Amino acid sequence: MDPTITVAQEFPDTHFVHISGFKTAPNVSTGFGRMYQPRYLSGLVAGSMTKSNIIGYVAAFPIPEVIRGINAFTLGVKEVNPDAEVRVVWTNTWFGPPEEKEAAEALLDQGADVIAQHQDTTEPQKAAADRGALSIGYDSDMRAFVGDTVLTSPVWNWGPMYLMFAEQVMNGTWETQQFWGGMDTGVVDLAPLSPMVPEDVASLVEEKKQAILNGSTDVFCGPLVGQNGVEVLAEGQCLTDEQMLSMDYFLDGVVGEAPGEAQPLEGKAAPAPESVGSTGELPKVAFVYVGPVGDLGWSYAHDQGRLALEEMGVETAYSELVPEGPDATRVIRDYAAKGYDLIFATSFGYMDSVIEVAQEFP
Incomplete structure (x- = not known):
């Protein structure tokens, strides 16, 4: 660690990364993983x-x-x-x-x-x-x-960290840091x-x-x-x-x-508890619309969001022209019973229906 700092002072235009250390300088960063x-x-x-x-x-x-x-x-x-x-x-x-x-x-x-x-x-x-x-x-x-x-x-995979620092030097974006990457960075894994x-x-x-x-x-x-x-x-x-x-x-x-x-x-x-029903996998998502999806209005705009989710690989379903009241409750309950993880009810008038079904499917 100290030799790195010493040499870095002699060569201020060269960048250095010290693995596992804690001392830094304008041209010295540290890098390690959350093993x-x-x-x-x-x-x-x-x-x-x-x-x-x-x-x-x-x-x-x-x-x-x-x-x-x-x-x-x-x-x-x-x-x-x-x-x-x-x-x-x-x-x-x-x-x-x-x-x-x-x-x-x-x-x-x-x-x-x-x-x-x-x-x-x-x-x-x-x-x-x-x-x-x-x-x-x-x-x-x-x-x-x-x-x-x-x-x-427990294994090391130094490649992502090396690439990150190399790109900083190549792109002129170097900023001294103390990098301590977790499993989410790919630097450590099982x-x-x-x-x-x-x-x-x-x-x-x-x-x-x-x-x-x-x-x-x-x-x-x-x-x-x-x-x-x-x-x-x-x-x-x-x-x-x-x-x-x-x-x-x-x-x-x-x-x-x-x-x-x-x-x-x-x-x-501590981190907030994991969301109810979360599995770490892509959820099944349902949408309930009060109008038609082809109206170029409220329901159409919501359906564009649904289509964006599908492009990400999310499984979706929707029901359009659903009246507020008992019909909305029935449709929302049906989606919940079919195992949908997330249900969007897109009308103010669906509020009581959502609360009722949510209590049945916590």
């Missing part, structure tokens, strides 16, 4: 697959990046398996095949039947496979190198699941992934309890970026040592 998001998803898989309820985690250094990933992973584990625990062994190296293998074997000796890691080799996964255990990879899809015992891997993962688990993972992508949920939202029993965050709040970036403590469910202790925090408001 904690796919870490959480991989925890759902690990927690669902363990039989011993002991999951091992081979970790590099006790810094916020790694601690944040362990905590996110553990939240996923505990969500599906409250009885499970995540045991951490520190290797104090990013790339140390012998140390990684030794740490994994120590965790396996303690009864772990799933091994996760924040390291830069496949040694923990190989050690698990050699002992008949399962594992969660990291960096790339490690199933390609070890086999189906690697249930999935590798395809092993065929060993049951369909119900795969469905849950996909559901949670879509919730992260559409912003209806976040990983570090209350109630959060620290390893020491202290409530870190109350329900209805989520950690801020600053709080996540400085995380030095473990949450409940982690067995191991971290440099800090959990303390009560005041976070930001």
Whole structure:
């Protein structure tokens, strides 16, 4: 990090991007990804697959990046398996095949039947496979190198971020920034699941992934309890970026040592709950018109909006010349009963009909 800043000062017309750092300059940006998001998803898989309820985690250094990933992973584990625990062994190296293998074997000796890691080799996964255990990879899809015992891997895809910075330089739109992209940017993701993962688990993972992508949920939202029993965050709040970036403590469910202790925090408001009936898929939409769609007036204008939705791939239906009162109630109820997710009633006089049917189909 410091060498980047030093050289950047010597070459002010050259642009620099430092991966994972936090220091910037007019010609220096930083870039990283919210790896904690796919870490959480991989925890759902690990927690669902363990039989011993002991999951091992081979970790590099006790810094916020790694601690944040362990905590996110553990939240996923505990969500599906409250009885499970995540045991951490520190290797104090990013790339140390012998140390990684030794740490994994120590965790396996303690009864772990799933091994996760924040390291830069496949040694923990190989050690698990050699002992008949399962594992969660990291960096790339490690199933390609070890086999189906690697249930999935939180993975990096640096291409979108590299392209973004390159286009800024090419187009003369460079603005110094601290980029921290989530799964919605494509910089981080979860590798395809092993065929060993049951369909119900795969469905849950996909559901949670879509919730992260559409912003209806976040990983570090209350109630959060620290390893020491202290409530870190109350329900209805989520950690801020600053709080996540400085995380030095473990949450409940982690067995191991971290440099800090959990303390009560005041976070930001949690995302609004996902809309009723939302599936993350394109909805079926119905329109009820008081006039004819060919009148070049009120109903025609609304129908142009319906056609625009169809061009986006949305399935639509409509009824025209629907009188206000009982007829409108019947038509609206019929669409609701047929499973339409969203119904537009386009006349002021439809108001009571909409309220009546909405109560029947919450």
